[in-house]
Amino acid sequence: MLRNRNYLYGSKDLVVPARLHLGDYMIEKMWSVREKTALINGSTNESITYGEVAQQAMNFAVSLAHLGVRKGDTIALCSENTFEFWGVVIGVACAGAIVTPVNTGYTENEIKHAMSISKPKLVVLSQQAYKVHGKTFRSLPYIKTVIVFGNHRPHNTLLYNDLAVSNNNGTGDVFVNNYLARNVKLEEFDVVDVDGQIDPIFILYSSGTTGLAKGVMQTHLNVLSQCNMPKSTNSDIVLAVAPWFHTMGLNNTLGTLTTGRTSVFLTKFDLDVFLKTIEKYKIVQMTVVPPLVVAICKAASKYDLSSVKIVYSGAAPLQKETEELLKAKLPNIETVLQGYGMTEATLAITRGLPDHKQKPGSVGKPVPCAVMKVVDIDTRVPLGPNQPGEICVKGPMVMKGYVGKERKADFDDEGFYMSGDVGYYDEDGSFYIVDRMKELIKYKALQVAPAEIEALLLEHPAVRDAGVVGVPDKSAGEVPLAFVARQPGARVTGEEIQQFVAERLSNPKRLRGGVRFVEAIPKNPSGKILRKELKKMINSRKSKL
CATH class of the missing domain: 3.40.50.12780 (ANL, N-terminal domain)
Structure with a gap:
């Protein structure tokens, strides 16, 4: 009953809705400001209002139910950042199902590994993602339906616009021949109940910097x-x-x-x-x-x-x-x-x-x-x-x-x-x-943090980016090796980089493993350095001393 003096406690200033349903919460919040601009594409300057996002989400949720999606089913979503993304996410939440967003940069094997974890019954793809990954997703036996964004309909697919976008605000049947005939009205709409404390809304994939990605279940x-x-x-x-x-x-x-x-x-x-x-x-x-x-x-x-x-x-x-x-x-x-x-x-x-x-x-x-x-x-x-x-x-x-x-x-x-x-x-x-x-370098039983060396390297005017890993050493166990991407037009040698570090950091942190110059440092979408990829490059001709 007594707090541990070596634990740190955040404040209790956190209020969540009693229903614990993400879809219900988002529709309520967005509809209350439906005339406001929700999203702007900075590349094209196009925009979408909160009301348009909420309407697409309600329409898509009802369409999913019409397609046989039930509570607990998993829907994969593979797309670059685009307006339709949120109609899918919030619509799936309203349908009581689970969204599993997929990295558009995944390879075929990475997609197959991730999908083997979540086993979605339906996948939603942008046009670009379909061109690159459509064949891979279609090869998976548990995926029964493919939905694509845009107006081009690949063979044996459904269009998101036919399921989520309608210009008809009248009454009558919501569907005609499996196409959305009119917008779902807020007053007739309700979400599928979930147990928000334990039911997942997202299955995301951990960054996999130290191994194969794992499926992270995030609840409502x-x-x-x-x-x-x-x-x-x-x-x-x-x-x-x-x-x-x-x-x-x-x-x-x-x-x-x-x-x-x-x-x-x-x-x-x-x-x-x-x-x-x-x-x-x-x-x-x-x-x-x-x-x-x-x-x-x-x-x-x-x-x-x-x-x-x-x-x-x-x-x-x-x-x-x-x-x-x-x-x-x-x-x-x-x-x-x-x-x-x-x-x-x-x-x-x-x-x-x-x-x-x-x-x-x-x-x-x-x-x-x-x-x-x-x-x-x-x-x-x-x-x-x-x-x-x-x-x-x-x-x-x-x-x-x-x-x-x-x-x-x-x-x-x-x-x-x-x-x-x-x-x-x-x-x-x-x-x-x-x-x-798992990324600490063990130099003569001393722990060396790669991030500290990388931060120093970025201070060098000739260095655009850097990544540090440990390489085996018979006498020390491991020694630091730096991969360096130069600034355009910059001239700097590996020896100069080593000297720069030696003058500023303690003895165990010196670049005894050397310096290798590369075009770019491999990173995941969140900006974390993929050290396992750097280690693969150690014996590669793509990097040089």
């Missing part, structure tokens, strides 16, 4: 908890570029859509278009990942970025030095906020807010209703301030578990999810991330 309660977290700004328009198949893009945008604000998105990322969009829409707040922050800092000052006041960074640690460069780049910036989260916790478990000054390098404090502890990696004993160990968390935002896997492998006896991330908190309760446990 998990997602509603994140949607109702305190917002970082009251700005009417926000810019976020994370792909919506990733938890950062998916749940951040859902949170924005519950507030009546306008979210500007890009179908695909282009730095020049991104900066131009900031200028055009006078963006006040933007949500980014650290590699994008670095790119902004090193980009030529071609556009007016003076409107930006708040930058929210997530998915990976943003180093203090990079934060200072960003503040120098953006003339009117008021605060740079960081958060720490993971797919397994739906979104964030720590974050900073504008009205609470965030310490440089910190990822903030626990979000409302989160309970966190840092434990010794070997003894599992909870640690006090400034002692690095594994970060563990529990609360309403933490996933139900992995599909087909017992919870005891990933949750401790007290119900804490064991993150695999190494970090610590200070006397004030602010958290700091060191690195992934």
Whole structure:
């Protein structure tokens, strides 16, 4: 009954709807502001209102029921960021089914692996995703129906527009010959009941940086908890570029859509278009990942970025030095906020807010209703301030578990999810991330964090991007090796890079494994470095000393 003095507790300032149904909640919220602009495509400047999104969602939900979709069925969604995405997500939620967003950049084998986890009975694809992956999805025996966006109908498919979009607001039958004959009216619509505490709404795939992706089950309660977290700004328009198949893009945008604000998105990322969009829409707040922050800092000052006041960074640690460069780049910036989260916790478990000054390098404090502890990696004993160990968390935002896997492998006896991330908190309760446990380099039994070396490398004017891994060494166990992508036109040698690090970091962190120059550092959609891909490149001719 007494709180553990080595646990950190978020506030209890979190309110969720009693029905615990994401679809019901989203329709209510969106319909109340139906005349407002919900989404703007920054690439094309097209827009869609909240009412249009809600109408598509209601229509699609009823169409799914007409197609035989029932509570608990899984629907795969493979698409770049596009307006129709949200009609599908919210429509599936209303139908009591489960959405499993699929990375558009997956290979054939990665799609087959992910789908073998969730086994969807229906898949929704954008036109581009159908061209690239349609054959793969059609080869899966459990997928019975294929729905595509757009007006071009591939053979033996259904069109989303025929199921979700109607210009007829009259009465009569909703369907004629399996086509939507009229819009579903709000007063006649109801969602399929779910048990929001235990029923999943999403099956997402963990980043797989240390192995095959796992299916993360996020419940209605998990997602509603994140949607109702305190917002970082009251700005009417926000810019976020994370792909919506990733938890950062998916749940951040859902949170924005519950507030009546306008979210500007890009179908695909282009730095020049991104900066131009900031200028055009006078963006006040933007949500980014650290590699994008670095790119902004090193980009030529071609556009007016003076409107930006708040930058929210997530998915990976943003180093203090990079934060200072960003503040120098953006003339009117008021605060740079960081958060720490993971797919397994739906979104964030720590974050900073504008009205609470965030310490440089910190990822903030626990979000409302989160309970966190840092434990010794070997003894599992909870640690006090400034002692690095594994970060563990529990609360309403933490996933139900992995599909087909017992919870005891990933949750401790007290119900804490064991993150695999190494970090610590200070006397004030602010958290700091060191690195992934499995990514720490063991140099003569000393732990070396690749992220620290990478942050330093990014300070070098000739370095555009960098990734560090450990390579075997007979005498030391492992030594750090750096992969470096040069700035265009820059000339720097591996020896110069090694000397730069040696002059600034302690002896175990020196690049004894050498430096290899590459065109780009492989990363997942959230910006995390794919170290397993770097290790594959060690013996490849694609990189050179």
